[in-house]
Amino acid sequence: MWSKVFYFTMVPMVYAAVAIFIGGLIFKLAVVLFSKRFKGSLATYPKRLPRPVGVAVEALAVPSAFKKDKVFWLFILAFHISFFLLFIGHLELIREFKWIQLIPHEVFLGAGAVGIVLIISVLYFLFRRFRSPWREISVPEDFFILILLFLTMFLGSHLHLSARFYAGGGAFDIPIEAYREYLSSLLALKPVVPDGIAYSPHYVLVALHIFLANLVLILIPFSKVVHMVFAFLSLDLKRK
Amino acid sequence: MEKEKIQELKSILKSRLNRPLRYYTDTCTRCGICYDSCHAFYGIPKKEYSPVGRAEVVRKLLKKYTRPSGFLFPYWGDAMKLGDAVLDQVFEAAWSCTGCRRCMVNCPFGIDTGQIMGVAKHLLIENGTAPEELIMLADAAVEKGKSIDQFKEGYKQVIHDLEKEVQKKLNLPSPDGLIPMEKQGADILYVGLAGAHSIVNPAIIFNAAKANWTLSFFEAVNFGFFAGDPDKTNFIAQRIIKEAMALNVKEVVIVECGTAFRILRALMGKLPFRVSSIVEVIHRYVEEGKVKLNKNSVSEPVTYHDPCQLGRNGGVFEEPRAVIRKIVSDYREMSPTREQNWCCGGGGGLVALDNEDFRIKTGKAKKDQIVATGAKIVVTACENCVSQLKTIKGGYGLDIEVKYLSELVCENLAIQSSE
Amino acid sequence: MSDAIKPDITMDLKGMACPMPVVKVSQQIKKMQIGQVLAAETTDPGAYADFPAWAKSTGNEIISTDKKENVTTFYIKKIK
Numbered sequence A: 001m002w003s004k005v006f007y008f009t010m011v012p013m014v015y016a017a018v019a020i021f022i023g024g025l026i027f028k029l030a031v032v033l034f035s036k037r038f039k040g041s042l043a044t045y046p047k048r049l050p051r052p053v054g055v056a057v058e059a060l061a062v063p064s065a066f067k068k069d070k071v072f073w074l075f076i077l078a079f080h081i082s083f084f085l086l087f088i089g090h091l092e093l094i095r096e097f098k099w100i101q102l103i104p105h106e107v108f109l110g111a112g113a114v115g116i117v118l119i120i121s122v123l124y125f126l127f128r129r130f131r132s133p134w135r136e137i138s139v140p141e142d143f144f145i146l147i148l149l150f151l152t153m154f155l156g157s158h159l160h161l162s163a164r165f166y167a168g169g170g171a172f173d174i175p176i177e178a179y180r181e182y183l184s185s186l187l188a189l190k191p192v193v194p195d196g197i198a199y200s201p202h203y204v205l206v207a208l209h210i211f212l213a214n215l216v217l218i219l220i221p222f223s224k225v226v227h228m229v230f231a232f233l234s235l236d237l238k239r240k
Numbered sequence B: 001m002e003k004e005k006i007q008e009l010k011s012i013l014k015s016r017l018n019r020p021l022r023y024y025t026d027t028c029t030r031c032g033i034c035y036d037s038c039h040a041f042y043g044i045p046k047k048e049y050s051p052v053g054r055a056e057v058v059r060k061l062l063k064k065y066t067r068p069s070g071f072l073f074p075y076w077g078d079a080m081k082l083g084d085a086v087l088d089q090v091f092e093a094a095w096s097c098t099g100c101r102r103c104m105v106n107c108p109f110g111i112d113t114g115q116i117m118g119v120a121k122h123l124l125i126e127n128g129t130a131p132e133e134l135i136m137l138a139d140a141a142v143e144k145g146k147s148i149d150q151f152k153e154g155y156k157q158v159i160h161d162l163e164k165e166v167q168k169k170l171n172l173p174s175p176d177g178l179i180p181m182e183k184q185g186a187d188i189l190y191v192g193l194a195g196a197h198s199i200v201n202p203a204i205i206f207n208a209a210k211a212n213w214t215l216s217f218f219e220a221v222n223f224g225f226f227a228g229d230p231d232k233t234n235f236i237a238q239r240i241i242k243e244a245m246a247l248n249v250k251e252v253v254i255v256e257c258g259t260a261f262r263i264l265r266a267l268m269g270k271l272p273f274r275v276s277s278i279v280e281v282i283h284r285y286v287e288e289g290k291v292k293l294n295k296n297s298v299s300e301p302v303t304y305h306d307p308c309q310l311g312r313n314g315g316v317f318e319e320p321r322a323v324i325r326k327i328v329s330d331y332r333e334m335s336p337t338r339e340q341n342w343c344c345g346g347g348g349g350l351v352a353l354d355n356e357d358f359r360i361k362t363g364k365a366k367k368d369q370i371v372a373t374g375a376k377i378v379v380t381a382c383e384n385c386v387s388q389l390k391t392i393k394g395g396y397g398l399d400i401e402v403k404y405l406s407e408l409v410c411e412n413l414a415i416q417s418s419e
Numbered sequence C: 001m002s003d004a005i006k007p008d009i010t011m012d013l014k015g016m017a018c019p020m021p022v023v024k025v026s027q028q029i030k031k032m033q034i035g036q037v038l039a040a041e042t043t044d045p046g047a048y049a050d051f052p053a054w055a056k057s058t059g060n061e062i063i064s065t066d067k068k069e070n071v072t073t074f075y076i077k078k079i080k
């Protein structure tokens, strides 16, 4: 029974989640494309930098947060940079990429620091919302997403760190190659859950991690996390 | 609430969901960075007056009625159902916001809470709870547009009387034609307001610069916009656009009124003429040497209040300062300034409402700023701001004088003899 | 002509900033009884178009205007 559930999470649900993620983003953008434009200009002044540069700086360096709250800004940047590194790190779990090895390292990128930084930032974001006035402006969505991210990242980090530090010790026995086999088989549309994972006593943790990550993917287009795309569009309006 | 009304309100919510609104509904992360960027919040620190606090009221309605997620899982985003209590919240949110957009420059996503409040105002009109003063003013402006021909003669008469004031000031031989009206092919169509000062001072400046101009029959301000009615906004603005096109002018110059300026410059799409603020025109004349000012003729400390719609939302920051610095020897900048300048608290039609206590309280940020400069004269370039700054002055007993930029310029004009 | 008109209330709106004159007048009119007359004194040239347009759209009547120097008095009768 459980192996079926695990398999479902590890294979069909991953495909579904990715499809919803991509389809959802396309859908969101299409809806925007087909809705009325604003006839005038929503610009604010002064427009100090050329439009694309200005948008990029505001979106990526978040100067407005820097001005308001330096600690918050630090966590925002730490979180978003780490999130990007996390994405690259997962690519390495598919296969070896030369360009990622530009700075030679052992998989994964950052030797576990990325996961730790993410977890700390997410906890900061979460605890921040327990305090006034952020508590009053928060809605369930805000907490739910943060908790979901925390759990996903916590499990992921755990899988990674234990594999890294107990490798060969036998306590934690899922080798990097097993993940690579699994993910590249998914990509090649010939999905297998390799024995290295399936017979590991920690299969449940892997499946749980994948399950939560699927939820994150599904939610991205339909929650405030779309700001990863919309931020650029709405900031662009400010400079039109 | 009755079913039909809810239906109507729903259709307004749907109709307002254009591209920007979609971004603004989906993107806000409730990060709270904008929380204290609103002057209303500065004066009365409660959540309802923070930008995100007020925007959320509308966003929760938008979620409920325009988003599948809000329909399926209202709990997820705390989506709210329409109802009288909610509409009271909508009222409080909309009619405490001046649309200054200070929050927008402080939001990491550039979310325009002023736009969102536009939806709120629209809902209130449909609900019949919009401030009746503004609705009435908008209706009168529409009526004036429809039957302008009836009023033309009387108006021309009084304008003719004003020509004498211009003549006196500039020492000219005759008052005739100093305030031209319906002048075909003029370079400039100047759009003023109801008050004499909004016509006489600019007329002095235009005449001093020997400009080829003509005065509009209409007032620049747009009460349809203040009230939040898109159709009336458009009608009222079109009155001026049509007049400008009929006279075939090259440039429409707007009186010191922030909203009027922004509507014509930024919100009406592409127009076949240039739109400028009188402030820009004064600056142009001064730079070109067409208008000469008495240097350093004011020695009292002076500060300038950036009207939000002219500065942050219109990009006119340097022109007024350059003009003031020519006249004034002790110019003091407010802090924070330019795009971070605090709103006076009178914009968005709020000065027209019976809410003086509220405006004195929410004008606290402005008061603190003015006091910190130590200035004795506060110059600004917006009728709304002047009214509100006077309210602040009265409310806090400030020892200041509030002046229009055009007024300051006219008082310190270097006048050549008529020959 | 205005000598014949006895206003019930007289308001001084001289030199007020936009849009106060019309707002003040309509607030006052609301408090008055049908048939009463309000005299509004203003220096605004715009009032020549704004008051009649306002009266037309609100259904009140301007029964007379009287101009002395640069002050104009509008006599407004409350109709409804």
Ligand code: SF4
Binding pocket: B027, B028, B029, B030, B031, B032, B033, B034, B035, B051, B052, B106, B107, B108, B109, B110, B111
């Ligand atoms: S700063 Fe922007 S994203 Fe953050 S709460 Fe305010 S409006 Fe929302």
Ligand code: SF4
Binding pocket: B037, B038, B039, B040, B050, B051, B054, B096, B097, B098, B099, B100, B101, B102, B103, B104, B113, B114, B343
């Ligand atoms: S637009 Fe101005 S008044 Fe409105 S919420 Fe933003 S800061 Fe406050």
